Amino acid sequence: MxxxxxxxxxxxxxxxxxxxxxxxxxxxxxxxxxxxxxxxxxxxxxxxxxxxxxxxxxxxxxxxxxxxxxxxxxxxxxxxxxxxxxxxxFSEENLEFWLACEDFKKTRSAAKLASKAQRIFEEFIDVQAPREVNIDFQTRELTRRNMQEPSLSCFDQAQGKVHSLMEKDxxxxxxxxxxxxxxxxxxxxxxx
Known part of the structure; x- marks a missing residue:
């Protein structure tokens, strides 16, 4: 942002x-x-x-x-x-989020998946996150719902929006x- x-x-x-x-x-x-x-x-x-x-x-x-x-x-x-x-x-959080998502998709340990997902959500997605990325309300809420059962694709929509924002802007x-x-x-x- x-x-x-x-x-x-x-x-x-x-x-x-x-x-x-x-x-x-x-x-x-x-x-x-x-x-x-x-x-x-x-x-x-x-x-x-x-x-x-x-x-x-x-x-x-x-x-x-x-x-x-x-x-x-x-x-x-x-x-x-x-x-x-x-x-x-002052917008490096967009790239850092995108990179964190790329790294997250390589997670193979089910035990680490939930904790990594929570860390990414708290750092980049949650309202008032320290490095909050600029995504719309619907994407934020979908990602919040995805966090109930984290999977390797739980950040896909948010990551896509941030990628598109960086690419166009x-x-x-x-x-x-x-x-x-x-x-x-x-x-x-x-x-x-």
Whole structure:
């Protein structure tokens, strides 16, 4: 959920700020996160870390992120770049919820299923949850009913709504963002 306050001055990474300062936030509040992402993705990290078998991001791979939202989510550097972008918009809870649901679907232990489902519900779905995602009342209530007998599909509708919201709203802005364009530029510079 995008939060903004026109009369709030950014005090730190957890304070809301007006959306008009997005590029300012991206360059001032998150420089370490952005630089770390760039370092790992384009291979400009310190020599000691380069000795491993680190895969570098190519311009072609980064360009493919614009093909579809699912291509972006399926690439580890794409996911990291999108997460960094969502942090600038104070809406990373959407991606964190989607990822929690993906992890939840891999649960094989019946004993863990109910406790994991409860944790996800309390963190993201419940009214006034600490990281409440923006879903409609009907989806929230369906998910609440699903919690009576949790299954691997109990979050499917809510996850689908959040995926659609990110794809239609955040993803196009990400593709126009300084984070993405800078990353593309850095991959291109490395090739020249």
């Amino acid at each position: 995008h939060r903004e306050s026109a009369d709030t001055v950014p005090q730190g990474p957890n304070q809301p700020c007006p959306s008009s300062t997005q590029s300012h936030v991206a360059t001032t509040l998150l420089p370490a996160a952005r630089q770390s992402l760039f370092d790992h993705a384009v291979g400009t990290d310190p020599p000691a870390e380069r000795t491993g078998q680190r895969q570098r991001l190519s311009t072609e791979e980064a360009t493919r992120w614009a093909d579809s939202f699912d291509v972006l989510l399926s690439h580890k550097y794409g996911l990291a770049a999108f997460r960094a972008f969502l942090k600038t918009e 955040s993803y196009p802005r990400f593709l126009r963002s300084k984070i993405y364009t800078d990353l593309l530029s850095q991959t291109q510079r490395r090739l020249s």
